[in-house]
Amino acid sequence: xxxxxxxxxxxxxxxxxxxxxxxxxxxxxxxxxxxxxxxxxxxxxxxxxxxxxxxxxxxxxxxxxxxxxxxxxxxxxxxxxxxxxxxxxxxxxxxxxxxxxxxxxxxxxxxxxxxxxxxxxxxxxxxxxxxxxxx
Amino acid sequence: xxxxxxxxxxxxxxxxxxxxxxxxxxxxxxxxxxxxxxxxxxxxxxxxxxxxxxxxxxxxxxxxxxxxxxxxxxxxxxxxxxxxxxxxxxxxxxxxxxxxxxxxxxxxxxxxxxxxxxxxxxxxxxxxxxxxxxxxxxxxxxxxxxxxxxxxxxxxxxxxxxxxxxxxxxxxxxxxxxxxxxxxxxxxxxxxxxxxxxxxxxxxxxxxxxxxxxxxxxxxxxxxxxxxxxxxxxxxxxxxxxxxxxxxxxxxxxxxxxxxxxxxxxxxxxxxxxxxxxxxxxxxxxxxxxxxxxxxxxxxxxxxxxxxxxxxxxxxxxxxxxxxxxxxxxxxxxxxxxxxxxxxxxxxxxxxxxxxxxxxxxxxxxxxxxxxxxxxxxxx
Numbered sequence: 296x297x298x299x300x301x302x303x304x305x306x307x308x309x310x311x312x313x314x315x316x317x318x319x320x321x322x323x324x325x326x327x328x329x330x331x332x333x334x335x336x337x338x339x340x341x342x343x344x345x346x347x348x349x350x351x352x353x354x355x356x357x358x359x360x361x362x363x364x365x366x367x368x369x370x371x372x373x374x375x376x377x378x379x380x381x382x383x384x385x386x387x388x389x390x391x392x393x394x395x396x397x398x399x400x401x402x403x404x405x406x407x408x409x410x411x412x413x414x415x416x417x418x419x420x421x422x423x424x425x426x427x428x429x430x
Numbered sequence: 431x432x433x434x435x436x437x438x439x440x441x442x443x444x445x446x447x448x449x450x451x452x453x454x455x456x457x458x459x460x461x462x463x464x465x466x467x468x469x470x471x472x473x474x475x476x477x478x479x480x481x482x483x484x485x486x487x488x489x490x491x492x493x494x495x496x497x498x499x500x501x502x503x504x505x506x507x508x509x510x511x512x513x514x515x516x517x518x519x520x521x522x523x524x525x526x527x528x529x530x531x532x533x534x535x536x537x538x539x540x541x542x543x544x545x546x547x548x549x550x551x552x553x554x555x556x557x558x559x560x561x562x563x564x565x566x567x568x569x570x571x572x573x574x575x576x577x578x579x580x581x582x583x584x585x586x587x588x589x590x591x592x593x594x595x596x597x598x599x600x601x602x603x604x605x606x607x608x609x610x611x612x613x614x615x616x617x618x619x620x621x622x623x624x625x626x627x628x629x630x631x632x633x634x635x636x637x638x639x640x641x642x643x644x645x646x647x648x649x650x651x652x653x654x655x656x657x658x659x660x661x662x663x664x665x666x667x668x669x670x671x672x673x674x675x676x677x678x679x680x681x682x683x684x685x686x687x688x689x690x691x692x693x694x695x696x697x698x699x700x701x702x703x704x705x706x707x708x709x710x711x712x713x714x715x716x717x718x719x720x721x722x723x724x725x726x727x728x729x730x731x732x733x734x735x736x737x738x739x740x741x742x743x744x745x746x747x748x749x750x751x752x753x754x755x756x757x758x759x760x761x762x763x764x765x766x767x768x769x770x771x772x773x774x775x776x777x778x779x780x781x782x783x784x785x786x787x788x789x790x791x792x793x794x795x796x797x798x799x800x801x802x803x804x805x806x807x808x809x810x
Contacts, residue, residue, distance in 0.1 A: 306562030315563075337563070363582035363684055366630035371570030380630070383569045385578055385679045395569050395679045403630070408585040424566060 301420045302374045310338040313352060318423040323355040323414055325392045336392035357414035358389040359427055366403045386412055386427055400428035436699050439528040440655045440663035441808070442538075443472025443648040444771040449762035450612040452642040453549040457487040458502050460544035460644035465503060468540065468646040472660055476503065481530055481539030481649075482510035483523035488765055489547040499542070509536045516797015517713060517765035518671065519543070521804035524770065525669040527649040537654060543767045544644035552640075573637055573716065575678045575799035577629040580718035582684040584631060586733070591631065593736025594717040595622040597752075598635045598759055600745045601714055604783050605756020612639050613760045636717040639763035645771055664777040667790070668702065668807035670695025678799045685733075688803040689726035689794060696792070696805040697728075704728040707807075708788040709776050710750055711769035713796045714757040723794050724752075727805075746783045754783040766795040773808045 305315055314337075317324045327334045330347035341348050364384035370376040382398040384406075398406065399415060412427040445467025447460050461484065469476055482505060484496040492498070496511045509530050513519045520543055527539035564570070583589050602617040617635055625633040655663040672688030672695075674681060697703060704727060714720040721735040729750060730738035744752045755761045755772040762768055773791040775781040793806040 302568065303565030305566045308562070311562060363578045363585070365574050365577040365581060365632075366627070367568060367570075367574070368627040368630055372565065372568070375568045378568070381568055383567055383574065383578075385684075393680050395564065395567050397567055408582060419566075422566075 300374050300377070303372065304420070304422055310340060314338055315422055317352070318416055318425060321416055323357065323416070323425045324352045325355060325388065325390060326350045327353050334391040336394045353390070355388050355390055355414065359386045359412040359414065361398070361406060361408060361410040361412055362387050362393065363408060364398060364403070364406055382406070384427065397424070397426040398428065399426045405429070433532075434699060435528055435532050436667050436701065437665050437809070438652055439531055439649060439666045440652050440660070441524075441647050441666065441770070441774050442650050442655050442660040442663050443468045443470070443474070444646070444774050445469070445471050446645040446768060446771060447643045449610060449641050449643040449764065451548045452546065455546060455642065457489070457544040457546055457550070457644070458499055460546065460642065461499050461542050461646070462502050464544065464644035464646040465540055465542055468648050472648040474538070474648065474658060474660070476505065478538045479505055479540055480508045481527055481536030482507040483527055483539060483541045484510070484512050485519040485523065485543035485765070485767070486512045486514040487545050488516070489545050490551045507536070510539070515673070515802040517715065518795045518797040518802035518804040520765070520767040520770060521669060521793065521795040521806045522671055524647065524649060524666065524806060525671070525804070528666055528669070531649065531651055537650060539649045540646055541649060541767070542644065542646035543765065545764055546642040548640050548642045550642065571629070572799070573632055574629045576716040576718055577632040578678050579684045579722070579800065580631050580716070583718060583722065586685055587736070589721075589733070589736035591623070592619060593721060593739050594636055595619050596739045596744065597714060597717040597720050598622050600739075601753045601757040601759040603745060604754050605760025608755045608761055608782050611756045611761045612641055612763070613756070632716060632718070638715045638758035639760070641763040643762050643764045645764065645767035647767065647770060647774070662778045664774045665809045666806065667809045668696035668698070668700030669805060670699065671802075671804045673802050675801050685722065687722055687726055687796070687800045689723045689796065689805070692803040692805040693727040696807050700807045702790065702807060707750065707790050707792045709754060709785040709791045710752045711754070711773045711791065711793040712752045712757070713766055713769060713794045714753060714759050715765070717759070719796060719800060720752065720757075722800070723796070727792065727794070746785060751783070751785050754781050754785065765797070769793050769795065770806060773806065777808050777810050
């Protein structure tokens with residue numbers, strides 16, 4: 296397969312690597328502050344609510360709701376040309392954190408805000424991507 | 431108790447370049463041309479200028495850019511530099527200039543911006559945004575962020591797509607009359623409905639132009655303008671700012687923006703209300719941004735914008751004409767200072783789409799994906 300047809304790999308650093316490593320084991324993780332209990336994504340060194348540097352990674356249970364979505368009708372990257380039209384969504388995990396993801400297994404016309412979603416982790420070239428599908 | 435600067439400072443002169451494709455021109459060169467024109471419009475010499483506030487060019491970030499520009503202008507300002515919070519920067523810099531003038535830190539300030547994404551670099555526009563995994567989800571480009579917000583608005587409030595269309599139609603109608611506009615082709619609502627999707631729900635005609643160009647304004651005290659016999663000063667009655675500063679994905683409420691607090695601050699400073707405004711220049715990088723700004727400014731109730739803008743209400747001759755020179759959708763996609771210039775023209779009475787008897791104009795600027803906002807109220 297040519298290089299151009301591989302979707303961009305996540306840019307990893309010490310903070311974000313555990314998130315992508317956990318996905319390879321089938322787990323979607325987020326951070327929770329041990330001081331104030333706030334939960335968040337994406338990875339940060341400090342709690343954005345109380346600024347404490349102490350937190351733990353926890354596994355999401357996989358339930359989420361749909362906040363909003365868009366449907367790409369043109370590709371901004373050659374690897375997405377064969378995937379058009381595709382959906383990018385803002386989803387809210389039941390545990391609180393929000394994230395950008397993709398909606399799969401549904402026609403865009405079937406989507407509604409506040410719709411219930413279920414995590415579906417899908418394999419790409421050499422990484423796993425957390426996506427969601429309507430329940 | 432803070433002092434109220436309402437009416438103490440004026441915009442004494444405005445200037446701009448041609449808009450569209452200006453190949454071979456650097457942003458410094460474009461800025462110099464706009465500033466030369468603004469100084470001539472104010473009828474003053476560059477030697478009077480002791481403040482220089484410049485928006486960081488969006489197309490490419492350059493360190494110490496304002497100092498490079500000052501060098502090209504042969505100026506050694508007392509105060510100034512670049513400001514960057516996206517398209518909101520212009521009005522924010524006008525407010526900083528006003529505060530600097532009133533605090534005795536400078537007397538005559540230039541506020542300027544230049545950009546050349548059409549023929550120069552588009553470095554800043556091409557990147558995916560957010561964190562390092564945006565590209566993995568195919569989350570690219572600025573239009574998508576606005577589309578995410580638009581979808582939520584359409585769904586949450588039952589906003590009709592024709593509401594977005596009405597904004598595009600009004601801007602294109604007004605721009606068609608403006609000889610300086612980059613896109614002078616009017617748009618019908620039917621044509622809008624047929625326009626292709628870029629990132630659904632946003633269509634091509636919901637998205638602003640990509641433009642090279644520059645704009646500049648001269649700011650000084652009302653007193654100084656009188657002493658210098660400036661021909662057509664326009665009073666700054668109010669200004670305000672606000673920042674949401676949440677990534678679109680993290681923003682708790684996608685359909686309300688910092689426009690609200692920004693306008694409240696500006697209206698309070700001016701002692702005015704939405705009903706006092708005769709004409710508005712509303713930042714329309716995407717139609718949804720203009721629609722939500724009109725709601726957040728209090729011209730209509732939250733969620734009603736899509737209905738309120740229809741039926742000619744926002745066109746010249748309507749209740750609140752917006753973007754009378756065409757806005758970012760028709761005049762130039764440059765991020766915002768041209769809207770201030772059109773506000774000045776309306777207050778001087780020399781717009782190509784002059785609103786009869788217009789005495790108060792509100793101007794909005796915003797940046798990022800509705801992260802930052804600034805508001806300016808001008809008066810005769």
